[in-house]
Amino acid sequence: MKNKTLIYGPMFAGKSDKLLSLFFNFQASGKKAIIFKPKLDTRSNQVISRTGVQSKAIDVETLEDIIDFIKNHYDKIEGIFIDETQFLKIKPDNLDSFFSFLDERKITLYVALLNKDYLGNNFDNFDLLKPYFDWEIILSAICHYCGKLAFKTIKMHDNKRVYDKKEIIEIEGSDLKTKYLPVCEKHFNKT
Ligand SMILES: [Zn+2]
Helix, strand or coil, X not given: CCCEEEEEECCCCCHHHHHHHHHHHHHHCCCCEEXXXXXXXCCCCEEXXXXXCEEECEEECEHHHHHHHHHHHCCCCCEEEECCHHHCEXXXXXXXXXXXXXXXXXXXXXXXXXXXXXXXXXXXXXXXXXXHCCEEEECCEECCCCCCEECEEEEEECCXXXXXXXXXXXXXXXXXXXXXXXXXXXXXXXX
């Protein structure tokens, strides 16, 4: 079934915005859908995009949590939307059964995630999930330095670039001295 779409890009690319607009369109067509997001993201139980669009989301830790929730609450759910999926705890062995579950119930899936960390490496979840998807929406931000399309993110602390791998899972905005910037390829390699 060709009903799985992966939405990815750097930070500030509008991934949540895209996910939410697809979610609202999906519902507007009379279909039942639900949004999930990782529990790790403690900002709120909402998915809130940078443009202010928001919707309630169910907090989950794993793909199994999603299956359990659907079994318990939504017998006829037709669409699942997952935001910030890079933070979901995914066991590779459970992927086949998750996607079989969706196929059996003809559930359409939209997943938004950050594909690369601030060192330019793919998030494990991106590599694990990508083969299961039929469609991709690749979003870009604008380079902080030159205004060209940005497909990567860098991390700054006290205005210096961060290269260490510690605290790679850190919720944005939790530390005011730390910020992330979208950059083009040239400025990713240069700054
Ligand atoms: Zn640039």
